[in-house]
Structures are given as structure tokens and as C-alpha cells.
Amino acid sequence: MLSLITAGESHGPELLAVLSGLPSGLRLSREAIDRELARRQHGFGRGGRQKIEKDQVEVRAGLRNGVTLGSPLVLAIRNRDFENWAKIMDPWETDPAQAARRQVTAPRPGHADLAGAWKFNHREDLRNVLERASARETAARVAAGAVCKQFLANFGVEVRSGVLALGEKVLHPGPPSFELLAQVDDHSPLRTPFPEKEAELVAYVEAVKHQGDTLGGIVGVVARGVPPGLGSYTQWDERLDGQLAQAVMAVQAVKSVVIGAGWEVALGPGSKAHDPIVPGTRGLRRSSNHAGGLEGGVTNGEDIVLRAAMKPISTLREPLPSVDLATLEARPAAYERSDVTAVPALGVILENVVAFVLARAFLAKFGGDHMDDVRASFEAYQKRLAGWGPEAFLTPNC
Numbered sequence: 001m002l003s004l005i006t007a008g009e010s011h012g013p014e015l016l017a018v019l020s021g022l023p024s025g026l027r028l029s030r031e032a033i034d035r036e037l038a039r040r041q042h043g044f045g046r047g048g049r050q051k052i053e054k055d056q057v058e059v060r061a062g063l064r065n066g067v068t069l070g071s072p073l074v075l076a077i078r079n080r081d082f083e084n085w086a087k088i089m090d091p092w093e094t095d096p097a098q099a100a101r102r103q104v105t106a107p108r109p110g111h112a113d114l115a116g117a118w119k120f121n122h123r124e125d126l127r128n129v130l131e132r133a134s135a136r137e138t139a140a141r142v143a144a145g146a147v148c149k150q151f152l153a154n155f156g157v158e159v160r161s162g163v164l165a166l167g168e169k170v171l172h173p174g175p176p177s178f179e180l181l182a183q184v185d186d187h188s189p190l191r192t193p194f195p196e197k198e199a200e201l202v203a204y205v206e207a208v209k210h211q212g213d214t215l216g217g218i219v220g221v222v223a224r225g226v227p228p229g230l231g232s233y234t235q236w237d238e239r240l241d242g243q244l245a246q247a248v249m250a251v252q253a254v255k256s257v258v259i260g261a262g263w264e265v266a267l268g269p270g271s272k273a274h275d276p277i278v279p280g281t282r283g284l285r286r287s288s289n290h291a292g293g294l295e296g297g298v299t300n301g302e303d304i305v306l307r308a309a310m311k312p313i314s315t316l317r318e319p320l321p322s323v324d325l326a327t328l329e330a331r332p333a334a335y336e337r338s339d340v341t342a343v344p345a346l347g348v349i350l351e352n353v354v355a356f357v358l359a360r361a362f363l364a365k366f367g368g369d370h371m372d373d374v375r376a377s378f379e380a381y382q383k384r385l386a387g388w389g390p391e392a393f394l395t396p397n398c
């Protein structure tokens with residue numbers, strides 16, 4: 001089974017991703033991974049840290065001559081900021097004076113600071129919590145997801161995203177279509193599908209920043225070209241809707257995930273909720289896609305559509321009340337620097353975590369040790385389905 005673990009602290013030397021279970025024979029492009037990393041860093045409203053970092057992937061294991069070996073693929077992304085934190089983050093430094101520098105003792109509401117300190121007994125320095133809880137970790141998930149995107153591209157699968165709401169500014173209230181998200185220009189400041197709205201949103205972020213406050217929002221993600229039959233209704237933990245929701249919810253600051261028109265259909269009758277099956281020249285299709293491409297936890301050949309809500313950034317320049325854990329006296333929460341909003345980045349992160357879940361489900365169904373085995377299995381499945389008229393699922397690259 002394809003698995004991913006990540007490691008690394010926000011201001012430590014580097015972030016790591018270990019992707020195990022990839023077939024051999026998968027050709028990878030370093031530029032394509034770096035492109036995803038750069039897309040994640042882009043976006044208006046981010047703080048000073050993004051001016052320091054310029055994320056680029058390095059490969060530590062599992063790749064030769066640009067082709068996977070079938071062994072664990074280990075990716076690394078250096079933290080350029082580490083040079084400013086080398087003593088503080090040094091794994092072997094025992095001088096208490098060094099350890100006390102940049103100590104954090106007033107937990108920030110909305111972060112893992114207090115719960116993590118209780119859990120791991122980090123009362124003296126909450127930095128021991130926040131270094132790992134930080135969303136800097138998402139760079140590692142994006143690097144791994146970028147590999148999964150390249151794997152999926154071999155089978156005609158593509159994932160897109162865009163910002164649908166920023167704070168109180170709702171740009172698109174319902175589930176997005178692939179065509180809508182295809183309008184997103186990666187170089188636009190807020191990665192919305194509405195270029196005419198971008199200037200107004202930039203001014204809005206500026207105003208909120210000026211007030212010392214922060215913003216969240218809603219992001220849409222659509223995957224196109226996903227074959228029917230990924231995931232399974234036969235066991236609860238094989239249901240792909242559940243796996244997607246887990247992976248998306250597990251991204252820092254995501255507080256809600258909805259598949260298809262999940263929220264909207266709940267408020268209306270069944271006759272408006274489900275997607276009629278219609279014969280067509282391109283096989284059996286649906287005249288609508290309220291289900292967001294998933295029925296019974298199984299892909300049905302339509303676009304996978306989901307949305308996620310991100311809470312506003314937790315660290316405030318005008319901090320909320322907190323307590324100093326050293327003295328147990330009231331004190332404002334810690335503040336150094338922070339993003340005002342990171343909703344544009346969230347879209348890129350979600351594209352890549354969705355790509356990981358889809359690649360895992362794809363390999364669970366068509367998995368083989370070498371890419372040729374995966375292709376053969378995929379083609380055999382397409383042939384089996386051909387009698388049902390699903391020419392739409394025959395992709396040119398297979």
C-alpha cells in the first residue's frame with residue numbers, strides 16, 4: 001500500500017517525506033515537483049517567512065536517473081531560515097542559555113501550543129510543540145503529492161483548485177466545476193477563478209492586516225479523469241470519500257470538508273439531490289454531479305469535487321489573552337511574525353494531498369511492482385468495462 005510519512009521542524013534543517021509503495025519505472029520530473037512547491041509558496045497575505053524560503057526538492061533515496069526504483073522515495077526540502085535558528089534548533093546543543101533563546105511560554109489560542117504542551121510535557125518551551133505543528137510541514141506533503149500527481153498523469157488524472165471565499169467575501173457559494181477552477185491563474189494574488197475580483201480582495205487583505213487581524217476562507221478542489229471503481233463500499237475504512245475527508249481535514253487549519261453538494265443537498269428533497277444516469281455517446285454518464293464523483297465510497301467516473309473551509313490564521317498581531325505557563329499569570333499570546341491569510345496556499349496543498357489519496361486508491365486497484373504492470377492492469381479493467389460503453393474512461397496516454 002502506498003504510504004507517506006513526513007518529518008522535520010519548521011525552523012530545523014529540513015523537511016522530509018518518505019513515500020513508500022510506489023512502483024518502479026515511474027519517470028519523475030524535478031521541475032514538476034519544484035513547480036508545486038513554488039505554487040504553494042505563492043499567494044498574497046503571507047508573512048516574512050516566504051521571502052526567506054525558496055523551496056526546492058532534493059532526493060535522498062529511491063530514484064536513479066529520474067526513474068523510481070520501487071524502494072522508498074525520500075524527499076527533502078531545506079529550510080533556508082535554519083541558518084537564523086541553527087543554535088536554537090541544534091539537535092545536540094545542551095547550553096541552557098541557547099535553549100532559552102526564542103522560548104515561547106504563552107500559548108497561542110488556535111494553535112496546538114497548550115494541548116501539545118500538556119500532552120508531551122513541554123511546559124518550559126512551547127517551541128517544542130509549534131515547530132512540528134506548524135503548517136511549514138505541508139511543503140513535505142506537497143512534494144510527495146507532486147510525485148503522486150505525476151503518477152496519476154500517466155493515466156489521464158488531473159487535479160485543480162481555487163479560492164471560492166476569502167473571509168466574508170464569498171465568490172462562488174456552491175461546489176465548483178473543473179472548468180471554473182481551470183480559470184485560476186497561479187500567478188494571481190489570491191488564486192480565485194475571478195480575475196476581476198482580485199484587486200478588491202488584495203485591498204481587503206491589506207485592511208485586515210492593518211487591523212492586526214487574519215482571514216480564513218473556502219477552497220475548491222476538483223479531480224478529473226479518475227476512473228470509476230476506486231475505493232470500496234465493502235469496508236468502512238476503504239470508502240474513498242472517508243479517506244479524502246481525512247486527508248483534507250488533516251491539513252493545518254482545515255475545519256470542514258464537503259464532498260460534491262453535500263451541504264446544499266441536505267437542505268432539499270431527494271429528487272434534487274441525486275444524479276440521473278443517462279446513456280450517451282461517451283458511455284454511461286450523469287446529467288448532474290451533486291455526488292461529487294463518489295457513491296458508496298467508490299468513484300463513479302464523474303469529477304471528484306470537494307470543498308474545504310480554513311479557519312483564520314491563529315497568530316494575531318493583536319494577540320488574544322493567554323497565560324504565561326512559567327508564572328501562570330495572564331499575558332497576551334506570543335507573537336513574532338505571521339501570515340495574514342494562507343487560503344491561496346491551501347488550494348495547492350489540497351490538490352497534492354488529494355493526489356496522494358487518489359494515487360493510493362489507484363495502486364490499491366491496479367497496483368503492480370513496475371509501471372508496466374500497473375498499465376496492464378488498468379488496460380485490462382478498461383477492456384472489461386468497454387462492454388458497458390465507458391469510452392470516456394479510455395485515456396490517450398494508456
Ligand SMILES: Cc1cc2nc3c(=O)[nH]c(=O)nc-3n(C[C@H](O)[C@H](O)[C@H](O)COP(=O)(O)O)c2cc1C
Pocket residue numbers: 047110111112133134135136138251252253254255313314315316337338339340342345346
Ligand atoms: C499554508 C498554511 C500557512 C499557515 N501559516 C500560519 C501562520 O503564519 N501563522 C499561524 O498562526 N498559523 C498559520 N497556519 C495555521 C496553523 O498552522 C494552524 O491554525 C494550527 O496548526 C492549528 O490548526 P489546527 O487546529 O487545524 O491543527 C497556516 C496554515 C496553513 C495551511
Ligand SMILES: C=C(O[C@@H]1CC(C(=O)O)=C[C@@H](OP(=O)(O)O)[C@H]1O)C(=O)O
Pocket residue numbers: 010047048049050053133134135136139252336337338339
Ligand atoms: C513556513 C511556512 O508557513 C509557516 C506556517 C506557520 C504556522 O504556524 O503554521 C507559521 C509561519 O512560520 P514562521 O513563524 O516561521 O513565520 C508560516 O510562515 C510555509 O508555509 O512554508
